[in-house]
Amino acid sequence: MPVNLSGKSYLRLLDFSTEQIEYLLKLSKNFKDLKRTGTPHRYLEGKNIVLLFQKTSTRTRCAFEVGAMDLGMGVTYLDPGSSQMGKKESIEDTARVLGRFYDGIEFRGFKQSDVEELAEKSGVPVWNGLTDEFHPTQMIADMLTVKENFPTGIKGLKFVFFGDLRNNMGNSLMVACSKLGLHFVGCGPKDLQPEAGLVDTCKKICEETGGSVTFTDDPKAAAKDANVIYTDIWVSMGEPEELWAQRIKELEPFRVTKDIMALADKDAIFMHCLPSFHDTNTTIGEDIAKKFGVTEMEVADEVFESKQSRVFDEAENRMHSIKAIMYATLR
Ligand code: CP
Numbered sequence: 001m002p003v004n005l006s007g008k009s010y011l012r013l014l015d016f017s018t019e020q021i022e023y024l025l026k027l028s029k030n031f032k033d034l035k036r037t038g039t040p041h042r043y044l045e046g047k048n049i050v051l052l053f054q055k056t057s058t059r060t061r062c063a064f065e066v067g068a069m070d071l072g073m074g075v076t077y078l079d080p081g082s083s084q085m086g087k088k089e090s091i092e093d094t095a096r097v098l099g100r101f102y103d104g105i106e107f108r109g110f111k112q113s114d115v116e117e118l119a120e121k122s123g124v125p126v127w128n129g130l131t132d133e134f135h136p137t138q139m140i141a142d143m144l145t146v147k148e149n150f151p152t153g154i155k156g157l158k159f160v161f162f163g164d165l166r167n168n169m170g171n172s173l174m175v176a177c178s179k180l181g182l183h184f185v186g187c188g189p190k191d192l193q194p195e196a197g198l199v200d201t202c203k204k205i206c207e208e209t210g211g212s213v214t215f216t217d218d219p220k221a222a223a224k225d226a227n228v229i230y231t232d233i234w235v236s237m238g239e240p241e242e243l244w245a246q247r248i249k250e251l252e253p254f255r256v257t258k259d260i261m262a263l264a265d266k267d268a269i270f271m272h273c274l275p276s277f278h279d280t281n282t283t284i285g286e287d288i289a290k291k292f293g294v295t296e297m298e299v300a301d302e303v304f305e306s307k308q309s310r311v312f313d314e315a316e317n318r319m320h321s322i323k324a325i326m327y328a329t330l331r
């Protein structure tokens with residue numbers, strides 16, 4: 001049966017079959033080709049979407065805006081302070097109002113239950129643009145990037161995620177690797193491990209797909225023969241600033257350095273969802289350098305800037321993949 005995602009929300013990758021994910025990857029590649037060749041693709045003319053952001057963003061917001069405009073849609077952006085949602089109006093009431101105006105809703109916020117409630121009550125497709133728990137739109141961009149670099153197939157690749165294993169990226173990459181049959185290795189400190197229930201779910205998925213999920217706190221063993229090395233920031237949006245001191249202490253051994261990359265396969269790539277603290281050219285980076293004497297955090301600048309780094313291809317792929325997700329669910 002052909003894949004049909006029309007009318008479906010995109011809240012967690014766990015809700016999608018391997019076949020549906022493969023379909024979104026194929027569609028993303030098609031949209032990338034259309035964009036690259038300058039071929040118009042205003043397939044959703046006359047529709048309108050709203051972007052609700054409780055947290056800040058560069059890539060996700062721009063990908064939804066440009067994606068929607070390329071597809072011929074109208075877009076409204078509501079920033080963290082400019083709607084009634086949360087303070088004066090419940091999620092449920094907001095959903096019931098926005099569902100009358102718009103054909104689709106993007107939500108970036110804190111609680112996974114909020115994006116789920118929006119989907120349940122609005123009656124239109126809702127896309128999760130990041131919650132504390134998951135970042136599912138990032139997954140299609142990331143797996144597209146992996147596919148582009150390993151064109152003979154991504155099943156069986158060793159994919160290592162370094163850092164805070166229980167954040168939205170750690171959780172989501174573990175799910176994505178499991179669904180697509182990669183060998184996911186989480187490498188981080190013992191007290192930043194993902195929730196046991198999610199790990200069990202992923203291991204069950206792996207029984208079907210041939211992938212695997214393992215954990216270690218030994219960075220050298222993790223990096224050995226890896227095909228993809230991935231990391232994310234050490235303190236995520238919504239977490240208190242005071243955590244920096246503790247996180248630097250516990251996550252410094254898991255920084256992706258040149259020595260770590262040298263242990264990986266010779267064709268290994270480096271990935272990061274961005275934004276990244278790889279230098280001191282940000283206010284937080286500058287502040288951390290002053291307070292703790294640390295000038296690069298989750299990744300060494302020389303790795304971020306190296307030939308193995310695919311971070312900007314990955315960022316570009318957010319646009320193509322988010323366009324694919326919107327098109328598949330709104331067509
Ligand atoms: N990777 C990502 O989601 O980036 P933004 O926070 O800029 O949207």
Ligand code: NVA
Nearest residue numbers: 167169236237273274
């Ligand atoms: N873990 C990060 C991901 C940013 C795209 C955060 O939630 O801030």
